Amino acid sequence: MTPVATREPGAAKRHTINDVARLAGVSKKTVSRVINESPFVKEETRKAVLEIMRETGYVPDPQARGLAFRRSFLVGLIYDNPNPQHTISHQQGLLDAMAGSGFELVVRPVDRNSPKLLDDMRDFVERQKLFAVVLPSPVSEDEKLAALLRELDVPYVRIGSVALDEPDRMLVSHDGRGAAQAARHLADLGHTRIALISGPPTFRSSIERRKGFEEGLAEAGLTLAPDLAKIGAYTYESGVAAAHDLFALEARPTAVFCLNDEMATGVYTAAREAGLRIPEDVSVVGYDDAPIAVRLWPPMTSVRLPLRDMGRMAGEMLVPNALREKRADAHEVQPQLVVRGSSAKAP
């Protein structure tokens, strides 16, 4: 057998499709067919080519392939999330799905309120000829962006609290169901004056979580009292402020449900300032189950979303990967209430 140079340290130029073709005694087109798993290659030829590829350590050049394909091997992650934990978890999951696939992840933070967003995205996607795009919430809620991607014929998956698009383009986290669990949990503990601190109405997650919460209350025969419904900004400070108001009420709530952990953490601060004990005087429930939930005292009851899984599933919906059998068929995940020490029987 012809001795084949293996990868020399340093200098050694990487082998090209021409080297493989020559060594295998076939045309480069046949090698190309093997690379692209065309069925029109004799099994014998295919094996011989694969053997040469293995020996030489040949790996196709993604730039050259991309140029010829008129499409790159890059997946874009376009995010605008104030919560780094969300982004990094999604990113990690996406990379889990892409590992060993030959695709790479290009990250792109954006300002979803920028008037230039659509122009920037068009330029980004066209210029890089992106293979696919993942849109976590709240960027996923931008209908114009989704329309642009369809126009540019770029596959995408939107990650969101509720179905906003066709099933193949959507990973749904059913945020409302988690909020309903929280409502039932508090109702089961005997609470009747349950307050809500929601996020900005510009976040669909806030709308869905609130809706789910109210439905959960309704199941238990309760309703959300108008004076107990506060609107926060998904920030710690807004949680402090809203809870401050709630705790100043004559008939103050015995439980507070916050639509994210940042605001719930603010409730801890406000409770301490108001001289209220958690959970003896007031129960607190958050949403996200962020790392801080178990670092606070008492550890916080919160609704968990499988963020990393969500990223992975979105990746599996978009990226072919030889390490996997086939693409993901499940397009949804379920939130899960995690009960800890911050919620207890109503006083």
Next chain:
Amino acid sequence: MTPVATREPGAAKRHTINDVARLAGVSKKTVSRVINESPFVKEETRKAVLEIMRETGYVPDPQARGLAFRRSFLVGLIYDNPNPQHTISHQQGLLDAMAGSGFELVVRPVDRNSPKLLDDMRDFVERQKLFAVVLPSPVSEDEKLAALLRELDVPYVRIGSVALDEPDRMLVSHDGRGAAQAARHLADLGHTRIALISGPPTFRSSIERRKGFEEGLAEAGLTLAPDLAKIGAYTYESGVAAAHDLFALEARPTAVFCLNDEMATGVYTAAREAGLRIPEDVSVVGYDDAPIAVRLWPPMTSVRLPLRDMGRMAGEMLVPNALREKRADAHEVQPQLVVRGSSAKAP
């Protein structure tokens, strides 16, 4: 003037270098010279070409350029950091530096202890023909990885607590100086029995921070008592455990300095369990100034590292950007102690 088709919505193929050449009445090579800012183009010709490029909205195809250049326009971020906040901040800063440059950021989490790390990195860098690579700590501490990148002739910047490489390849955060500030701060408050909870010795940051801390103590005429020096794992749980031991000592410390905020948060928990008040009974100082520092009660004194700036500076050292005058000349940042309510006069 010849009417030029502007970007049609939808179909309209992007213009290529040939279109620009034809419309400008020059060869494509001349257009190429303009793109690459060659000085060998008559000013008049250059302006004419630039005008056509503007009118047509022409942008060079990075894949085609990369193929011809034998080098891509991708910058790699290779990280293995247990702290998402670090990664996301560095990432954000890097992207700040790269905005509008035409380069894109490809992210790559790795396990720095994997035996396959070097092979994986060789494959990654060679295959993608990376333009440059950024190595945050602790990946930056891997000498073999740095040597590999030099061998592959890929520019890189290592972000680390101390100079580990030539100045052009290093962004130094002088972690020790921040720890020294913490030591002086506690000494100034009259503490003499000051404990230390360090991180794993496999992290250079832990070694440097500890060294700086001991130097700071020495300046104040203090030394670190052996029974007050604990080794943690940079995790919350290890902070709880180490502080638990410290608080059980007969002569317990009046102050605890932790080499990261995670462990310092653990000290809060251990203090509560031991019935100790912060800062009345014990002062606590952390490192990182993570978001949690201001969500704990009392707000935590901590050493801040400008993580986003560090990412930006690393990016500026590597990526040419027309939006900037020139590359960064500063290759270091300084940590800064942020004093809050968790540190007070010794009891």
Next chain:
DNA sequence: CTGAAAGCGCTTACAG
């Protein structure tokens, strides 16, 4: 200062 030719490493038609 400018251009025609060849090439980067692949794939798409088109033949056979």
Next chain:
DNA sequence: CTGAAAGCGCTTACAG
């Protein structure tokens, strides 16, 4: 089932 030709959109030599 396999291959020779042309092309993807750029840049590198090489001329002039």
